[in-house]
Amino acid sequence: MAAEDVDILQYDGSSWSLFFDASDVGISTSGQDMNDFAVVDATTLLMTFRTAFTLGTLAIEPYDIVQFTATSFGSNTAGTFSLYFDGSDVGLDTTSEVIDALDVLPDGRILISTTGNPAVPGVTGQDEDILAFTPVSLGDVTSGAWSLYFDGTAVGLGDTTNEDVDGLDVTPNGDIYLSTLVDFTVTGISGLNEDVFVCTPTSLGESTACSFAPTLYFDGSFWGLDANDVDGIFIP
Incomplete structure (x- = not known):
């Protein structure tokens, strides 16, 4: 099936369907890309986008959710x-x-990774890392504290150029x-940018350690995605 960079596709184990049709809700498919998303509940979806744009009266920056x-x-x-x-x-x-x-943990912490090396209050990182934000307030006046959730360098990401984490979900x-x-x-495993692989962490933070599953969770080339980068994941 055909989809745009701002749409979300869903696979139920046997077939594909369109989960989120961006064009229905005013998001232009020209020059825009949804970087990642998180399904919070049956009616709530969080998204982040590659470039700044305006959606109705809402001005959105690529640092926003x-x-x-x-x-x-x-x-x-x-x-x-x-x-x-x-x-x-x-x-x-x-x-x-x-x-x-992007992901949101059950305790309310927001997980992000960034396109480059972030420097936020109290934490610096690399593009293969995952930062955790513990919110005090959200929305127009966002406040809270940062910490390092996942050190990608410690588990072998970042050894080559652009092993940037650009899709994540914590089950x-x-x-x-x-x-x-x-x-x-x-x-124990290698793959392409259309694939999804799994880390079972034995520790997190500055001492991140993983046991990686020996097979891919999702092999994008099997589904004809060789020319695509899978950059959004949600595991129901």
Whole structure:
């Protein structure tokens, strides 16, 4: 099936369908790309975008996270947008700090990775790292504290150019599902940028350690995605 860089596709184990149709809700498919997304609940979707744009009266920067509150998903997507996270309020404001991977943990912490090497209050990192933000407030006045959640360098990412984490999802058991900007190699497995691989962490933070699954969770080339970069993941 055909889709744009700002759409979300869903695979149910046997077939593909359109989960989020950006054109239905006013997001232009010209020159824009959804960097990643997180499904919070049955009606709430969080998204981050590659470049700045205006959606109705909402001015969106690539350091922000947008909330979509749906009345319907699929081929007739409908709902409203609001600002969930204002990155410039908490130190994300340079071209290297564009959010390109996103998730929200059950305890409310927001996980992000960035296109370059971020420097936010209390934490610096690399583009293969994942930062955790513990919010005090969200929306137009975002505040809270940063910490290092996942040190990609410690587990073999970043050994080659552009092993940038650009898709992530943490499942309830703590496993971290990852995709990268280009081809990757870590202990026991390698793959391409259309693939998804899994880290079962034995420790996190500055002492991150992983047991990597020996097979890919998702082999993008099997589905004809050789020319595409999978840069958004959600595991239901």
